[in-house]
Amino acid sequence: MTSEFTDDDTPIKQDRLWRDNGWTARVVKNEEDDGWAVEMVKDGEPEPALVGPWTMGRDKKNPKPLDVSAFNTLVKTASEVIRRHEQQLHASxxxxxxxxxxxxxxxxxxxxxxxxxxxxxxxxxxxxxxxxxxxxxxxxxxxxxxxxxxxxxxxxxxxxx
CATH class of the missing domain: 2.20.25 (N-terminal domain of TfIIb)
Known part of the structure; x- marks a missing residue:
């Protein structure tokens, strides 16, 4: 069985799982409260590069679905986090x-x-x-x-x- 975070490059565009261009976004239940979180994982990496809160949907129970605009923003943000981490590591x-x-x-x-x-x-x-x-x-x-x-x-x- 394969993981959602494999190097498979087949795009997935679902409400809570979106994979494209080397990244996977997954909306998950926030363990710390009643809300939702989104994880951004770069293909081939074992851990998320970014985990952050995710917006509730209109019903105030379920998460807002992922869409192309949100995914692109998440990719940009996660890429920046990785870039800063690499710069900090290089500097150290x-x-x-x-x-x-x-x-x-x-x-x-x-x-x-x-x-x-x-x-x-x-x-x-x-x-x-x-x-x-x-x-x-x-x-x-x-x-x-x-x-x-x-x-x-x-x-x-x-x-x-």
């Missing part, structure tokens, strides 16, 4: 500072690799042409700051403290 895993050195302005980056078996980070230095000058493996808890980057550059790119 990738840091950079600029250091003025005897060889000119350098960019020092820290890229955290959140590997379950071998978490680590890579500290690297690049010149203005984006040529890598040095790279050093560091602990995933290494905190990149201007002072630490400057000390690493001035110390000849050795193992930072």
């Amino acid at each position: 895993l990738h840091k950079s500072v600029y250091v003025d050195s005897a060889d000119g302005r350098l960019e020092v980056t820290l890229d955290i690799v959140p590997d379950e078996d071998d978490p680590h980070a890579l500290l690297a230095a690049y010149d203005v042409a984006r040529a890598q000058l040095a790279q050093q493996r560091v602990a995933p808890t290494f905190k990149l700051s201007l002072a630490r980057a400057t000390a690493w550059v001035e110390g000849g790119f050795g193992k930072p403290d």
Whole structure:
């Protein structure tokens, strides 16, 4: 038996279930109150990207049916949630500072690799042409700051403290 959240690309357009363009919207009973909620799931993902309240229908008992306009708005909103999450994750895993050195302005980056078996980070230095000058493996808890980057550059790119 297949789940409603499979990679099947057959469009479904029902009052409480709508699937099209890589997304599935499902109207469900809100567990926290007497109302309804809508879940937006991107194809291939195990969890909803967005869960939010859903409007009651005219009878004040059943949910308002999904329609193309509501579905398109939900897709746009869920896509934005995913985009923000990806930006936040990228920002938390990738840091950079600029250091003025005897060889000119350098960019020092820290890229955290959140590997379950071998978490680590890579500290690297690049010149203005984006040529890598040095790279050093560091602990995933290494905190990149201007002072630490400057000390690493001035110390000849050795193992930072």
